[in-house]
Amino acid sequence: MLTLYGFDVSNYFNMIKLALAIKGIDYKTVILYPNQSAEYLSKSPMGKVPALETEDGILTETNVILEYLDEAYPDKPLYPGNTFEKAKIRELVKMAELYLELPARRCHSEAFFGQKVDELTKKEVKRALYKGIEGLARCAQFNPYLAGEQLTAADIVFLYSADLAAAVAKKLFAIDLLEMAPGAKQLLSQLNQREDVIKIADDRKLANVAFQKYLASHS
Template sequence: MLKLYGFDVSNYYNMIKLAMALKGIDYEAVMTYPNQTPEYLAISPTGKVPALQTDQGVLVETNVILEYLDEISPQAPLYPTEPFAKAKVKELVKLIELYIELPARRCHTEAFWGVPVDDITKKEVKRALFNGVQALARAADFSPYIAGDTLTAADIMLLYSMDLAAPVAKKLFDVDLYEHAPGSKALMTKLKEMPEVQQIETDKRAAAPAFNAYLKKALGSK
């Protein structure tokens, strides 16, 4: 059986959870926070989550795992079969990750936990998010899903990226990312109504107290 290492508050971990839920894939969840212990580095070379242990070895990096799951479980496909359409979904996944999720992550500590970020970083993040969401608006269809009429891996990446990036932009910069990508807010609402997404949100809320305690200890040790 597949083993999925991670924790229920992690947006990248939840991307994999949603993909598995949609595909009906059974797996063993191994609750793991990112760490640099020799034991976990033997599983995940970066010490990050998620990591997926298969019979053939371990895979890391969320987009790689999503593509692997689509190969081994063709039901509820996350990528089109036609080469160009598949490449466009991969393009959207990478665009959202690099230009929305990752810039916003640089300001998570201030937006969500009150640990200040320097002004230079915030200026860079504000510019990056503004440019990123405008690029998304140009690249996406939102008809109703990000790549057309079918849910894909790009929608999963959008859901668990914008859900964090939008509050960062609003709280720190008073910028509504959804306004700059027409159709994105309606899509987020549609995705959050899915029963699989609602179950993951329930799991996330239940795991939040333990994660907050872990994070408080980690931030306090710096």
């Protein structure tokens, strides 16, 4: 059986949880936070989460894990289509991560944890989010999903990237980021109504209590 390492507050961990739920794959979870212990570094070379233990070894990096799951468990594909169509899904995955999730992450400390971020960083993040959502709008179909009529890995990454990016944009810059990509707000709403997504959101709320205690004890 697969073993998933991580914790329910992590958006990357939740991307894998949703992929596993969509595909109906059985797995067990080991709850832990990113750390630099020798034991965990032997599993995750950078000490990050998630990490997925398979019968052949351990994989890290969310996009790698998503692609592995799709090849190892081909039912209900997350990268459907021909070679080009699969590549377009990978392109959308990278765009959502590189141009929405990662720029917004630079301001998570102020948006979510009350720690100030310097003005230059915020200016850079605001510019990056504008460019990112505009680029995604040019690449995605939103018909109704990013790659067309079928839910794919791109939608999973979008769900757990755009929600946080939109929250950062609203709290720090007073802008409605998703309005800049017609169809994005509707897609996010549609995804959030899924039963598996609701279950993951509930798990996240419960786990956040323990996570806040962990942060306080390590501050």
